[in-house]
Each structure stands twice: as structure tokens, then as C-alpha cells.
Amino acid sequence: MIIVVSPAKALDFESPWATQKNSKPALIKRSEELVDVLSGKSPDQLGSLMSLSDSLAELNFERYQDWSTPFTKRNSRPAILSFNGDTYTGMNASESFSEEDYDYAQETLRILSGLYGVLRPLDLIQPYRLEMGTKLETEHGNNLYEFWGSSLTESLGKALKESPGEKVLINLASNEYFKSVHTEELGFPVMTPIFLDRKDGGDYKTVSFYAKRARGSMASWIIRNRISQCQQFEEFSENGYKFCSERSNEQSPVFIRTNS
Structure with a gap:
């Protein structure tokens, strides 16, 4: 089982390290290609891009x-x-992960990135801003989806083969980032959890802020509890969410919450 999440625009390079474990990004040579292009642009050009x-x-x-x-x-x-956005607030790794959890996350969690491609959680990064949807022209194409091509899919496929538990990709990333994964080439099933909230007696709906935090919370729950089978997702109950069988199917388990 491999979990994928999006990165975040907000960054934290100031607080103490919660673990001293670290590793090197696998696709750093490709990152250098992008930095060669980006470092040649002026502030105005970067702002426009x-x-x-x-x-x-x-x-x-x-x-x-x-x-x-x-x-x-x-x-x-x-x-x-x-990364310091809503998903990572929900994950709360610095306060909730043990050293063994970081080791397990290194096996099972992947962060999709416009600059680094696919990151393991302990991979070292330097500060950057480059969203996957950016229309950056390189010799490989007119945008980052064309630049990365099938390389992210290949990386995830390799990780899935070596991963513990059921061989399924758990998609907790945004649409913008998950578009970089060619699911038809992956060779493994994909499961995309959906989080719905209801307030003041209205309809259940996806609320972006809550959904981002819930994705992080679910990623943390999978890692801390060593969840390895899709059937176990019915047990998820973090932050007031509960599994809703009536709205769910095998590809998209739905979790609902009523907010007072």
C-alpha cells in the first residue's frame, strides 16, 4: 500500500527537526534541469509564470x-x-510520529511535487515554489505534466511492488497533482477516499479546508496504525468522520461528518 499526498505552498524551515533521519530525493537530476530554467528567470518573469x-x-x-x-x-x-499546509497540519507528523512511524512512512508515503517529482517523507528538500499545474516550458514540453511524463508513475509502481500490505495506491492528493500519475500505466488499483461535511442541517459536501486536513489525518492514521488492507478503512474515525457505506464504492470510500 502506497499513500500519495500533495505538497504545500507554505513551508517551515525554522522549527527544530522532529527526527534526524533523512534521505536524498531520487529524481534530483531532473530537479536540477528545472532549476536551471527557473534560475534564469527574473522576479517579474517568475511572478507572471x-x-x-x-x-x-x-x-x-x-x-x-x-x-x-x-x-x-x-x-x-x-x-x-x-511542508506546512492544511494536509500537514492534519498529519501532525512532528508531534504524533515515533521514530518507527517515520521508518514506516518512508516505505508507504509519497509526496508529489512540481520540482522534485516524487518525494519520500524523509527526502531532503530546499525551499521552492512550483505547483504541478505551472505552464513552465522546458525541452520536454510546455508544462510540468509533459516534463515529468511517465517517470512519477514508474516511481510509484516500483514503490507499490515493494510496499507492505495490499498493493493499492491510496490517493490523498489534489486533482492538480494526481493528474501527474498515469493510472492506466500504473498496473495497480487506485482508491480515492472522499470526505464530506454537513453543517446546520444542509447537504453533505466537500469543504476544501476540511478535506485537506482530513487527508493528512488519514495518512497519519494509516502510518501510525500500520493499516495494510483496504477493508480496514471502514474503521477510520479520526476527527469525527465515519465511514458511510451507502455512499461508498471500492474505488471511493466516503467518510461523513456533521459539524455543529
């Missing part, structure tokens, strides 16, 4: 000027401790 404010454009210009290999503990940080 990524729809950034002037201050964010300047920040990311400086990031790409400073980006360099080799990655070390002085200039980099493990991916799972670097």
Missing part, C-alpha cells in the same frame, strides 16, 4: 538563485517537516 505578488516573486527568485546540490542537513530539510 506563477501568479505571485512582487514580494513572493522576489522570495522565489532568491530561492532559485540559492538552490544548490549536494543537499545536506545544513541547507535542506526533510520534506515531511518542510
Whole structure:
């Protein structure tokens, strides 16, 4: 079983490391190709490419000027401790993971990334901003989906073959990022959990903020409890969610929550 999640725009490169374990990204040579293109752009060009404010454009210009290999503990940080968005708030790895949990996450969790392709949680990264949907022209095509091609799918397929438990890809990523995975080439089934919330007697619906946190919470639950079979997902009950058999199917288990 392999879990995939999206990265986050917000980054944390300041707080203490919750674990000293670390590894190197497998696709770093491809990342260097992208940085070669990005470091040649001005702040204005980066701002236009990524729809950034002037201050964010300047920040990311400086990031790409400073980006360099080799990655070390002085200039980099493990991916799972670097991303700071809603999914990672829900995951809460720095406070809830044991050293054994980090080891298990390294086997079972993958983070899709516009710059790094596929990351294991302990892979070192340097600060960046590059969303998967960015229309960055390279010699491989007009956008990042064309740049990465089938390489992310191949990486996930290899990880699935070597993973513990049932051979299924658990998709907890956004549509923008999961589009980079060619599911028809994967060779393994995909399961995409859905989280629905209801408030004040209204209809159940996906609320982006809640869904992102729920994805992180589910990823953490899988890792901490060593979940290895799809049938076990019916037991998920973190943060008030419960499995809804009436709305679910094998590919998309649905979890509902009523908010007061």
C-alpha cells in the first residue's frame, strides 16, 4: 500500500527537526534541469509564470538563485517537516510520529511535487515554489505534466511492488497533482477516499479546508496504525468522520461528518 499526498505552498524551515533521519530525493537530476530554467528567470518573469505578488516573486527568485546540490542537513530539510499546509497540519507528523512511524512512512508515503517529482517523507528538500499545474516550458514540453511524463508513475509502481500490505495506491492528493500519475500505466488499483461535511442541517459536501486536513489525518492514521488492507478503512474515525457505506464504492470510500 502506497499513500500519495500533495505538497504545500507554505513551508517551515525554522522549527527544530522532529527526527534526524533523512534521505536524498531520487529524481534530483531532473530537479536540477528545472532549476536551471527557473534560475534564469527574473522576479517579474517568475511572478507572471506563477501568479505571485512582487514580494513572493522576489522570495522565489532568491530561492532559485540559492538552490544548490549536494543537499545536506545544513541547507535542506526533510520534506515531511518542510511542508506546512492544511494536509500537514492534519498529519501532525512532528508531534504524533515515533521514530518507527517515520521508518514506516518512508516505505508507504509519497509526496508529489512540481520540482522534485516524487518525494519520500524523509527526502531532503530546499525551499521552492512550483505547483504541478505551472505552464513552465522546458525541452520536454510546455508544462510540468509533459516534463515529468511517465517517470512519477514508474516511481510509484516500483514503490507499490515493494510496499507492505495490499498493493493499492491510496490517493490523498489534489486533482492538480494526481493528474501527474498515469493510472492506466500504473498496473495497480487506485482508491480515492472522499470526505464530506454537513453543517446546520444542509447537504453533505466537500469543504476544501476540511478535506485537506482530513487527508493528512488519514495518512497519519494509516502510518501510525500500520493499516495494510483496504477493508480496514471502514474503521477510520479520526476527527469525527465515519465511514458511510451507502455512499461508498471500492474505488471511493466516503467518510461523513456533521459539524455543529
